[in-house]
Every structure is written in C-alpha cells, then in structure tokens.
Amino acid sequence: MGTRKGYDLELKEINDRVETMGKQVLLAIDRTIIALEKMDVVAANAIMKNDALIDAMETDIEERCIQIVVKQQPIASDWRRLASYMRMISDLERIADNCSDIAIYIKKLASLKTVTPPAHLGEAFSSMRQMVADMVEAFHNEDLQLAEKVVKADDIIDELFEKNVQEIRDAIKADTDAIEQYLDYLFIDKYVERMADHVTAVASWISFITKGELNIMFTDRYARESKDNPQ
Amino acid sequence: MSENSKFTARNLNLYYGDFHALKNINFEIEANKITALIGPSGCGKSTFLKTLNRMNDFVEGCKIEGDVLLDGKDIYKTDMSAIELRQRVGMVFQQPNPFPKSIYENVAYGPRIRGIKKKSELDEIVETSLREVGIWDEFKDRLHKSALGLSGGQQQRLCIARTVAVHPEVVLMDEPTSALDPISTMKIEDLAVEMKKKYTIVIVTHNMQQANRISDTTAFFLLGELIETGATKDLFLNPKNKKTEEYITGRFG
Ligand SMILES: Nc1ncnc2c1ncn2[C@@H]1O[C@H](COP(=O)(O)OP(=O)(O)OP(=O)(O)O)[C@@H](O)[C@H]1O
Ligand SMILES: [Mg+2]
Numbered sequence: 001m002g003t004r005k006g007y008d009l010e011l012k013e014i015n016d017r018v019e020t021m022g023k024q025v026l027l028a029i030d031r032t033i034i035a036l037e038k039m040d041v042v043a044a045n046a047i048m049k050n051d052a053l054i055d056a057m058e059t060d061i062e063e064r065c066i067q068i069v070v071k072q073q074p075i076a077s078d079w080r081r082l083a084s085y086m087r088m089i090s091d092l093e094r095i096a097d098n099c100s101d102i103a104i105y106i107k108k109l110a111s112l113k114t115v116t117p118p119a120h121l122g123e124a125f126s127s128m129r130q131m132v133a134d135m136v137e138a139f140h141n142e143d144l145q146l147a148e149k150v151v152k153a154d155d156i157i158d159e160l161f162e163k164n165v166q167e168i169r170d171a172i173k174a175d176t177d178a179i180e181q182y183l184d185y186l187f188i189d190k191y192v193e194r195m196a197d198h199v200t201a202v203a204s205w206i207s208f209i210t211k212g213e214l215n216i217m218f219t220d221r222y223a224r225e226s227k228d229n230p231q
Numbered sequence: 232m233s234e235n236s237k238f239t240a241r242n243l244n245l246y247y248g249d250f251h252a253l254k255n256i257n258f259e260i261e262a263n264k265i266t267a268l269i270g271p272s273g274c275g276k277s278t279f280l281k282t283l284n285r286m287n288d289f290v291e292g293c294k295i296e297g298d299v300l301l302d303g304k305d306i307y308k309t310d311m312s313a314i315e316l317r318q319r320v321g322m323v324f325q326q327p328n329p330f331p332k333s334i335y336e337n338v339a340y341g342p343r344i345r346g347i348k349k350k351s352e353l354d355e356i357v358e359t360s361l362r363e364v365g366i367w368d369e370f371k372d373r374l375h376k377s378a379l380g381l382s383g384g385q386q387q388r389l390c391i392a393r394t395v396a397v398h399p400e401v402v403l404m405d406e407p408t409s410a411l412d413p414i415s416t417m418k419i420e421d422l423a424v425e426m427k428k429k430y431t432i433v434i435v436t437h438n439m440q441q442a443n444r445i446s447d448t449t450a451f452f453l454l455g456e457l458i459e460t461g462a463t464k465d466l467f468l469n470p471k472n473k474k475t476e477e478y479i480t481g482r483f484g
Contacts, residue, residue, distance in 0.1 A: 004481050073440060075467045076476050212469030 007072050011081065014064050018085050018092075021057040022136040022202075025092050028054065028099040029129050029195075035103065036125070036188070039110040044103035054096040058089045080212060084205040091198040095132070098191045098198075105184045115181045118167040121189060124160035127153065128196045135203050142210045150203035157196035158221065164189040237262040237401060237431040238283055243297035245278055247290065252278045254455040256297075260448075265423060265432045267442035267463065270452035271483060276435045279452065280403050283433065284320035285313045301401075318345070321394035325406040327386030329378035329393070334361075334370050337378045337389055341397040360396040364388050364422055384415025391422065395430075402426065404434040408441065420445050439479050443467045451475045 028047060035043035065086050068074065074082055131150045138146035168182045168189070208214055238260040245253035253275050260266050260283075268276040278287070285306060287293045298305050306316055318341075329337050338357045347353055357374070361367040366388050378389055387407060394402055404423070408416040423432055423445055436442050442449050443463060450460040451472070459472040470476045477483045 007481075074480070075439060075443065076470050076480050078480050080468065 004072075007068070010064070010068055011078060014061060014068070014085060015081070017057065017061050017064070018088060019136065019140055021054065021061065021089060021092050022132075022139060024054055024057065025095050025099075026129070026132050026136055028096050029132055032099045032102050032106075033125050033129065035106050039106060039114070041107050041110050044106040044110075047103040048100045051096055051100045054093060058093040061089050062086060077209070077212070080209050084209050088202045088205050091201045095195045095198045098195045102188050102191050105188050109181060109184050112181050112184075113178070115171070115175070115178045118164040118171070118182075118185055118189065120160045120163045120167065121185065121192070124157055124164060124189065124192045127156055127160065128192050128199070131157075131196060131199045131203075135199050135206070138203060138206050142206070144207060144210050147203040147206040147210075151200050151207075154196050154200040157193055161189055161193040233259060233261075235261050235263075237302065238433075239298070239300040239303075240279075240282070241298040241300070243279075243282065243299060244295070245275075245282060245287065246292075246294040248292040252455050253282070256457050258450060258457055258460060260431065260433060262431045263427055263429075264447040265427050265434060265445055266448045266450065267446035268433065268435045268450050268452060269437070269439065269442050269479070270458075271478065272437075274452040275455045276452055277405050280322075280405055280433060280435055283401070283403060284317050284322060286317075286322070288313055318397050319399055320401040320403060321397065321399035322403040322405070323387070323390050323394055323407050325409055327383055327390050327410070329381070329386050329389050331377065331379055333375045334378050334381075334389060335374040337393050338396045341393060345397060356396055360392040363395055363426075364392045365418070365425075366392065382415070384411050384418065387411060387415065387419060388422065391419075391426075395426075399430065401431045401433065404432065406435050406437060409437060416441070439467070439481075451478060453478070 028050060031043060031047050031050075034040070035047060065082050069082060072078075131153045134146050134150050134153075137143065138150060165186065168186050172179050172182045204215060236259040238258075240256045240258045243253055243256040243258075244251065256279065268279060270276055281287045282295060282299055283301075283306075287295065295307060299307060301316070301319070304311070330340060332340070335357055338360050339353045342353060342356050347356070358367060358371075361370055366385065369385070370389075378386065381389060387410075391402070391407075408419050411419065420441060423434065426432060427447075434442075434446065446463045448460060449463045449466045451458045451466070451470075451474075453474055459466065459470060459475045461471070466475065467479060470479065474483075
C-alpha cells in the first residue's frame with residue numbers, strides 16, 4: 001500500500017469538502033429557523049446572499065469529481081464515493097435553495113399582519129433539521145444505521161406536512177383576512193417537506209458508499225397518490 | 232459443478248520444484264463467457280492459464296495435484312492426448328508470434344497438420360478464419376505475403392485467426408493486448424466479445440478497465456491463491472475482499 005498518494009489525498013479532499021458543504025447547509029437551515037421565528041428581514045436577506053457560497057461549493061466539488069474521474073478512472077469504493085458525491089451535492093444545493101425560497105416568504109410575512117403560524121410547522125422544521133444534522137454525522141462516520149434512521153424519518157415529516165395543511169385550511173376558514181399569510185405558510189410547509197426528501201436522498205447515497213447496494217430512497221408519495229382506488 | 236461449466240479446477244495445486252505456485256484453486260469457468268484473470272505480476276495467472284491446456288507439461292520439475300475438468304473429464308487423467316487437448320483449447324500469447332511464413336500458411340498450418348490437404352478446403356478455412364476475426368478484407372489481397380510484415384495489432388489478430396482455424400472450444404489469451412496500441416487493443420476486445428458466442432474465453436490482463444469492459448467473470452489471484460471471483464460488474468463496483476479492492480484501485484504496494 002501507500003501508492004497513489006496524490007489520488008488518495010484528492011479523494012479525501014473532496015470528501016472533506018462534501019462534509020463542509022453539508023455543514024453549511026445545516027447552518028443555512030438554522031438561520032432560516034431563527035429568521036422565521038423572529039420574522040427577521042435582515043437575516044432573510046443574509047440567507048439568500050449566502051446561497052451563492054453553497055452554489056460555489058457545489059461547482060467546485062463537481063469539477064473536482066469530474067477531473068479525478070477523467071484522470072484516475074476510479075473503480076470499486078472510489079467510484080461509489082465519487083458517483084455518490086456528485087448526486088449528494090446536487091441535493092444539498094437544492095436544500096440550500098429551499099432555505100432561500102423560505103427566506104422570500106419570511107420577508108413577505110414580515111410585511112403583513114402577524115398571524116399564529118400552523119401549530120406543527122416548528123416541529124416539522126426541527127425534525128427536518130435533525131435529519132440534516134444526522135445526515136452530516138452519518139456521512140462523517142460512514143454510519144449506515146444513522147443514515148437509515150434519516151431515511152425513515154422522512155415519513156414523520158410527511159405526516160407533519162399534512163397536519164399543517166389541515167391547520168392552514170382551518171385557519172383560513174376562520175379568518176379570511178389572513179389568507180395571504182397562510183398561503184405563505186403553506187409554501188413554507190411544502191418547502192420543508194421537500195427538504196426532507198432531499199436529505200433522504202443524500203442519506204441513501206451514504207448507504208451506497210458504505211454498503212455498495214444501490215437503494216435510492218425516492219418519495220413514495222406519487223405511488224400512494226396515484227392509486228386508482230384510494231382508501 | 233454447475234451445468235454451464237466448461238472448466239472446473241478442484242483442489243488444484245501446482246509446484247515448480249519446491250515452489251508452490253498455485254495453492255488449492257477451486258474455480259469454475261463458464262462456457263461462452265469471458266473470464267478475466269487479474270492479479271499482480273508473479274501471482275500465478277499464466278501458470279493457471281497453462282494448466283488448462285497442459286502447457287506446463289513442457290516445464291521440467293512442474294508437479295500438478297488436484298483435478299482440472301474439461302466438460303467434466305479430467306484433462307490430466309484421461310486418454311485424451313495433449314495434442315488433442317490443445318486443439319480444443321487454443322492459446323494466444325502476449326507477443327504476437329506468427330510463424331515466419333505467409334499469412335495464408337499461418338492460418339492453414341493447424342488444419343494442415345490435422346490432415347487437411349485439399350487446397351480448396353484449406354482456402355475455405357483460411358477465408359472463414361480471417362473473416363471470423365474481421366481481417367479478411369484487409370488481408371485478402373496479400374495472403375501470400377509474409378506475416379512478419381504486419382503490424383503488431385494485425386499479427387495478433389492473425390494469431391487469433393490461426394487459433395480459431397482448428398475450431399477450438401476454448402481460447403486462452405495471455406495479455407493479448409499488452410503490446411498493442413489503444414486502437415488495436417479495442418479491436419481485439421471487440422473481437423473477444425464477438426468470439427464468446429462460439430468459444431469460451433479466458434483472458435489474463437493487467438488492464439483493469441479491459442477486464443471490466445469485456446469480461447463476465449473476474450478472478451483475482453494473489454501469491455498463488457484465488458482470492459476472489461465474481462461477476463465482473465459486482466467485483467469492480469463492490470469487491471468483497473479488501474485485497475481485491477486494494478489491487479484493482481491501484482493501492483497495492
Ligand atoms: N517455469 C517456471 N519455473 C519456475 N518457476 C516459475 C516458472 N514459471 C513461473 N514460475 C514462477 O511462478 C510464479 C507465477 O508465475 P506466473 O508466470 O504464473 O505469474 P503471472 O501471474 O502470470 O505474472 P505476470 O503478470 O508477470 O505474467 C512466479 O513466482 C514465477 O516466478
Ligand atoms: Mg503471466
């Protein structure tokens with residue numbers, strides 16, 4: 001052993017950068033949670049500005065992956081990693097985008113009369129945040145069990161999403177003047193649910209890296225919703 | 232032994248004098264598949280390959296234990312002669328080794344020593360064999376020119392034509408492309424893939440991408456042991472053994 005030192009160093013470098021990107025995404029989520037709580041317009045702008053940094057991280061990692069693939073023709077676990085990194089960073093980038101999407105709604109909400117947010121939105125947000133935190137840790141430790149836990153947690157978010165939709169519906173019925181605000185909350189609720197889907201995908205790539213079995217977790221929502229005879 | 236197995240090695244041990252070159256190899260080679268043998272220099276790939284057509288008979292002090300079955304019959308313990316065996320199990324070497332004769336004579340050589348004398352018959356075998364390896368059009372106007380005037384890649388394909396001219400069942404190839412440029416290499420690879428419809432192919436290669444591209448099964452040898460064998464697509468994506476992983480990813484010191 002000990003051959004291919006430059007190759008190993010570059011693989012490690014890419015791995016570290018993916019982890020850093022994951023941490024940045026987690027930070028963006030934390031900022032989004034606080035900005036929403038405080039209806040902080042300045043913080044919302046900062047989240048959107050910061051998105052360029054995460055985009056640049058994605059581009060940088062992607063270029064490194066392409067270079068190393070062309071130069072080194074990786075196979076076996078090296079290739080599993082690189083193929084996974086390239087998929088993971090695209091999902092991470094989408095999560096960051098969703099933070100910025102939510103930031104736009106925070107600014108809108110801040111300009112309108114304050115209403116009581118849907119009761120389960122905070123829980124959906126913090127559960128999704130926990131999934132991202134677990135994903136970052138699972139990636140760092142190549143912890144298959146933790147990655148699988150993240151995948152399972154997606155169902156909880158789906159339930160919370162539905163609860164919030166119900167609450168929003170009730171709130172609009174009760175106060176039609178607040179329809180604008182609740183539509184904004186509805187979008188935020190949807191974004192949180194999408195973010196959970198993306199982190200689920202990232203976690204399933206961790207399983208591919210460690211186990212070598214391709215089992216990407218797509219949302220089963222479409223399968224459920226497209227049943228011809230729904231119960 | 233599975234139904235589709237062409238060769239079966241059972242508890243195969245090979246010694247060169249005191250040197251234990253193959254250690255208890257158990258391995259099945261499937262018919263009409265390409266099996267790639269990989270492993271570091273000196274691990275016993277060529278030695279194993281040569282046990283399949285008794286090329287080791289020529290090596291003094293070489294001792295073989297265990298069974299090597301071809302279609303269920305032990306090639307070391309039957310009355311099949313080594314000559315007959317080598318007709319059924321042809322071999323292509325690393326360095327193209329055409330005879331210093333014409334292209335035509337190179338291909339006609341095998342059939343001729345097997346008793347075919349009629350020119351029309353030989354003509355037909357030469358044409359079919361050259362067509363089979365895709366060099367008929369290239370060579371048909373210079374069949375009587377010396378084979379030594381051909382490029383390395385052309386020589387190698389001529390050697391494959393010479394091998395298939397005697398209608399073997401198995402073609403063994405020992406690093407057939409290591410002396411060739413990328414284009415000639417691709418031609419041989421395409422040819423091998425085409426050939427497996429008719430023959431069982433066993434190829435030794437140091438080129439991981441080549442093993443990955445053309446073989447169905449890959450076997451990894453190390454220090455005379457068969458460390459891992461499996462479907463090529465699995466072995467190169469998710470090898471079971473850490474030593475296999477280290478070797479194929481180029482981390483083996
Ligand atoms: N005729 C021989 N007499 C003695 N030892 C031999 C003989 N042929 C091969 N060996 C030894 O047996 C071992 C396996 O040799 P073999 O040629 O099978 O290796 P290989 O895997 O084909 O290597 P390479 O990739 O370099 O061709 C080596 O240690 C070699 O030195
Ligand atoms: Mg050899």
